[in-house]
Amino acid sequence: MRAAVMYGAGDVRVEDRPDPKIAQPTDAVVRVVASCVCGSDLWPYASMPATGTGRPMGHEFLGVVEETGADVTGLSAGDLVVAPFTYSDNSCDYCAEGLHISCRNGGRYGFDGVDGGQGEAVRVPHADGTLVRLPVAPDSALLPSLLALSDVMTTGHHGALTAGVTRGDTVLVVGDGAVGLCSVIAARRLGAERIVLAGRHPARTGLGRDLGATDVVAERGEEGVARIRELTGGVGKVVEAVGTRPALDTALGAVRDGGTISRLGVPQYEQGPIGPAVFMRNITLTGGASPARAYIEHLMPDVLDGTITPGRVFDETFALGRTTDAYRAMADRRVLKALIRP
Amino acid sequence: MRAAVMYGAGDVRVEDRPDPKIAQPTDAVVRVVASCVCGSDLWPYASMPATGTGRPMGHEFLGVVEETGADVTGLSAGDLVVAPFTYSDNSCDYCAEGLHISCRNGGRYGFDGVDGGQGEAVRVPHADGTLVRLPVAPDSALLPSLLALSDVMTTGHHGALTAGVTRGDTVLVVGDGAVGLCSVIAARRLGAERIVLAGRHPARTGLGRDLGATDVVAERGEEGVARIRELTGGVGKVVEAVGTRPALDTALGAVRDGGTISRLGVPQYEQGPIGPAVFMRNITLTGGASPARAYIEHLMPDVLDGTITPGRVFDETFALGRTTDAYRAMADRRVLKALIRP
Numbered sequence: 001m002r003a004a005v006m007y008g009a010g011d012v013r014v015e016d017r018p019d020p021k022i023a024q025p026t027d028a029v030v031r032v033v034a035s036c037v038c039g040s041d042l043w044p045y046a047s048m049p050a051t052g053t054g055r056p057m058g059h060e061f062l063g064v065v066e067e068t069g070a071d072v073t074g075l076s077a078g079d080l081v082v083a084p085f086t087y088s089d090n091s092c093d094y095c096a097e098g099l100h101i102s103c104r105n106g107g108r109y110g111f112d113g114v115d116g117g118q119g120e121a122v123r124v125p126h127a128d129g130t131l132v133r134l135p136v137a138p139d140s141a142l143l144p145s146l147l148a149l150s151d152v153m154t155t156g157h158h159g160a161l162t163a164g165v166t167r168g169d170t171v172l173v174v175g176d177g178a179v180g181l182c183s184v185i186a187a188r189r190l191g192a193e194r195i196v197l198a199g200r201h202p203a204r205t206g207l208g209r210d211l212g213a214t215d216v217v218a219e220r221g222e223e224g225v226a227r228i229r230e231l232t233g234g235v236g237k238v239v240e241a242v243g244t245r246p247a248l249d250t251a252l253g254a255v256r257d258g259g260t261i262s263r264l265g266v267p268q269y270e271q272g273p274i275g276p277a278v279f280m281r282n283i284t285l286t287g288g289a290s291p292a293r294a295y296i297e298h299l300m301p302d303v304l305d306g307t308i309t310p311g312r313v314f315d316e317t318f319a320l321g322r323t324t325d326a327y328r329a330m331a332d333r334r335v336l337k338a339l340i341r342p
Numbered sequence: 343m344r345a346a347v348m349y350g351a352g353d354v355r356v357e358d359r360p361d362p363k364i365a366q367p368t369d370a371v372v373r374v375v376a377s378c379v380c381g382s383d384l385w386p387y388a389s390m391p392a393t394g395t396g397r398p399m400g401h402e403f404l405g406v407v408e409e410t411g412a413d414v415t416g417l418s419a420g421d422l423v424v425a426p427f428t429y430s431d432n433s434c435d436y437c438a439e440g441l442h443i444s445c446r447n448g449g450r451y452g453f454d455g456v457d458g459g460q461g462e463a464v465r466v467p468h469a470d471g472t473l474v475r476l477p478v479a480p481d482s483a484l485l486p487s488l489l490a491l492s493d494v495m496t497t498g499h500h501g502a503l504t505a506g507v508t509r510g511d512t513v514l515v516v517g518d519g520a521v522g523l524c525s526v527i528a529a530r531r532l533g534a535e536r537i538v539l540a541g542r543h544p545a546r547t548g549l550g551r552d553l554g555a556t557d558v559v560a561e562r563g564e565e566g567v568a569r570i571r572e573l574t575g576g577v578g579k580v581v582e583a584v585g586t587r588p589a590l591d592t593a594l595g596a597v598r599d600g601g602t603i604s605r606l607g608v609p610q611y612e613q614g615p616i617g618p619a620v621f622m623r624n625i626t627l628t629g630g631a632s633p634a635r636a637y638i639e640h641l642m643p644d645v646l647d648g649t650i651t652p653g654r655v656f657d658e659t660f661a662l663g664r665t666t667d668a669y670r671a672m673a674d675r676r677v678l679k680a681l682i683r684p
Contacts (some may be wrong), residue, residue, distance in 0.1 A: 094599060099624060102599035162626075257436060257444035263621060270617035275609045279630045282441060284504075285616060288624030 002342070003119025004057045004323040006041075008050030012057065012327045014320060020115050020123035025071035026089075028127030030081060033138050034147050035061035035117040036314065037326050037338045038085075039177050040266055045327050057323075058118030058340070059085040059109040060150035064138060065131070066121065074128045080138050081131040083117065083124060084292035085109070085151040090129030100293035103129075117150075118323055120342045132296045135304070144311025144339060145303045148182065149296045152337070153310035155264055156182030157299060158290035159239035160190050163262035167191030170232055173213070174250050175241035176204035178313040178337040179264050181211055183239040185308050188212030196228055196235065198250060204336055207312060221246065225253035235259065240287070245269050255283055262287030314339040344684070345461025346399045346665040348383075350392035354399065354669045356662060362457050362465035367413035368431075370469030372423060375480050376489050377403035377459040378656065379668050379680045380427075381519050382608055387669050399665075400460030400682070401427040401451040402492035406480060407473070408463065416470045422480050423473040425459065425466060426634035427451070427493040432471030442635035445471075459492075460665055462684045474638045477646070486653025486681060487645045490524065491638045494679070495652035497606050498524030499641060500632035501581035502532050505604035509533030512574055515555070516592050517583035518546035520655040520679040521606050523553055525581040527650050530554030538570055538577065540592060546678055549654060563588065567595030577601065582629070587611045597625055604629030656681040 003017040020029050035058050044055075062082040065075050075081065088095055088103035095103050105126060110116035115123055124130055134146055145153075156179055165171055171187040173180050176199025187195050188211070197213035198220075199205045205216040217227045228235065234256035240247050243265025251261045252273065264287055274285070302308045317339045318326040326338035345359045362371050377400050386397075404424040407417050417423065430437055430445035437445050447468060452458035457465055466472055476488055487495075498521055507513055513529040515522050518541025529537050530553070539555035540562075541547045547558040559569045570577065576598035582589050585607025593603045594615065606629055616627070644650045659681045660668040668680035 097600060099600040102623065258439060258441040267617045267621050270615065271613040272616040273612065274614040274616060274627060275612035279605060279609050280443070282443065282628075282630030282633075284626065284628040286624075286626040286628070288621045291624075 001120035002320055003116060004320070005054035006044060006048060006057050007054040009044070009046055009048050011050070012045065012324050014323050017056065017115070017119065020121050022067055022069045023123060024125060025069040026126050026128065027069045028065050028072055028075055028124050028131065029067045030063040030083065030122050030124055030131070031066045032061050032063040032117065032120055032122060032342050033080070034143055035340045036147060037118070037330050037340065038151060039179060041327070042331055043266070043268070045331055056110040056116030056119065058116040060147065061117030061122060062134065062143065062147050062150065063122070068127060072127050075131060075133070080134045080136065082134055082146055082149055082296065083122070083131055084154065084296060087125050087130040088293050089126045090293065095129065098291055098294040100291040101289045118320070118340055120320065130293065142303060142311070144314045145309055147339070148310035148313065149299055149303065151292060152178045152182045152313060153185065153299060153308070154292035154295040155179050155290040156186040157295050159183045159241060159262045159264040159287055160186035162286045163237040163239055163260050165190040165192050165237050168193050169237055170194040170235055172196045172198065172228060172235040172238045172251070172254050173241060174198045174238065174247050175265065176201055176208055177241060180241035181208050181313050182310050183241050183264065184208050184211045184213050185310055187239070189302065189308055194232070196231060198224055198228065201333065211312065222253070224250055228254040238262065239264060241265055243268050245272070248272060252278065252283065257281045260284040260286055264290070313337045317341055343462035344662055345458060346662070347396035348386060348390060348399050349396040351386070351388055351390050353392070354387065354666050356665050359398065359457070359461065362463050364409055364411045365465060366467060367411040368468050368470065369411040370407050370414055370417055370466050370473065371409045372405040372425065372464050372466055372473070373408045374403050374405040374459065374462055374464060374684050375422070376485055377682045378489060379460070379672055379682065380493060381521060383669070384673055385608070385610070387673055398452040398458030398461065400458040402489065403459030403464060404476065404485065404489050404492065410469060414469050417473060417475070422476045422478065424476055424488055424491055424638065425473055426496065426638060429467050429472040430635050431468045432635065437471065440633055440636040442633040443631045460662070460682055462662065472635065484645060484653070486656045487651055489681070490652035490655065491641060491645065493634060494520045494524045494655060495527065495641060495650070496634035496637040497521050497632040498528040499637050501525045501583065501604045501606040501629055502528035504628045505579040505581050505602050507532040507534050507579050510535050511579050512536040512538070512577055514538045514540065514570060514577040514580045514593070514596050515583060516540045516580065516589050517607065518543055518550055519583060522583035523550050523655050524652050525583050525606065526550050526553045526555050527652055529581070531644065531650055536574070538573060540566055540570065543675065553654065564595070566592055570596040580604065581606060583607055585610050587614070590614060594620065594625065599623040602626040602628060606632070655679045659683055
């Protein structure tokens, strides 16, 4: 099969890879119908040391089950399924608590002999625990929004949920990338009345307004914080959807004493400012990597009936053979989120 | 009047100070019946640069109202009252949310012309908003436990509450100081079934067992984490009642993925480890300086009927003239918490 492999910063190649086969009785092989490039794929695209072997890329995909292992009981060949961005057994203590990201038997696509999602097919471990059936046809117009359940929409939901967003709240979303925009959708879905989106790309913040943002703050740094405070007097619930220190600093500057910052962007720092100032202000830092699997069935009805349309974050579709271009376009910020079609 | 003043590290003097007088119509003057030395007083006692003017010390006290300003309506001369460790108007937006520590008009004893609690009398700003009447006589045997509502018990409660402790939980309390021991009381009061106390002072951990700890871990560092994990498999709710980096590291090592660490000890660090590892594990950092005022009425019934006995953390009483000795005894860890009687 053909699949995308990253060999180092700026070096993504689409090449021949072995066709995935059932290796464990709990595996399924899924023929990919749609996958995409994640904002988090851009970090290795910017900085990964060159390697001779390469790493299969992609962790968001949906597709059709082609073959199942002997122990797989909940799926059949022909089922259209979406994969959360990590696999999980859905039965260990962490999964039972809804923390599938910490599954005792879970893992990441593209590592440990598991294929990436940016390819023609994927061997999915713990298929029964991982994959969720989609009640639509493979040519449904809803596919982009259902694909978003793989990561960005379930991640945005994790942010709004752990920030404690409820009806009538004022919420700040820092970052106008796909996760930030899905956080806007999620905050609105949970009843937020005012949603301030901090971002400076007009096309993205414009989409953010369409999706529910009531205010946009394009200024950054201290100026941005001052503007948010001027608009809101300080925000009790903040979703930080970037992962950089400046984004965290914006969140800390804008959050109200006693407020909550939920982090969704993988931190690009090891140490952060959690000293006496944050302590005296009773600021809660929460969030983290989303347990996407926990939220897919919960959010799916709202996708199916059109209440939420997270697929709008996909602003360009690339054939699998053009995955290299998709990375470049996203890295150059010409494309918000690239959908890949094998 | 006589009062304790710190002039630098290791330099606490009891000296003559001006008698407090009503300065604002919302003030009250309180004649101190009992005060105490806080673990947080030991940080400046260890490191405060020498100063010519000095800083009045003490922020935990109870006493009898001597005089009230013209606008004070809820208190009368002769009332026995307890003071939370900061003053607050109990009417601003933060106070209305129960976050009195962030009161728009609040402040700290010993700063801005306000007396410290380690003295014969204190002018208390925003007396109506700050002071809570005690329905006992000034010679009640309950006084030490009521004094503990000023800080350590309400702080322990803040920790257990923000850690989300509920019935049946396993809770880890890091630190066997007065706040750690009050966190044990608070966790037990909220229904925790298993309370692991990390501390290495046998007298203190012994008292901790009396107060509700089911397990004591005396080992520190990696060994301590390994022991806690062996006992519990990882703890979902952690109260960090020290404030040092090693204490935070113990909390981070022992907490379960998806768990919560509530910090009660004022951080003795500016930066902390909130990078990808903490993010991937979905660990929540919460807590902070306790809004003591918010909890006093809530906890008082349990003190009055003997359900909780936080006064047991006071293991020695000093006359005001011996406050210097009280600091030394606490700094040398000969005394857990010193009660001061003017």
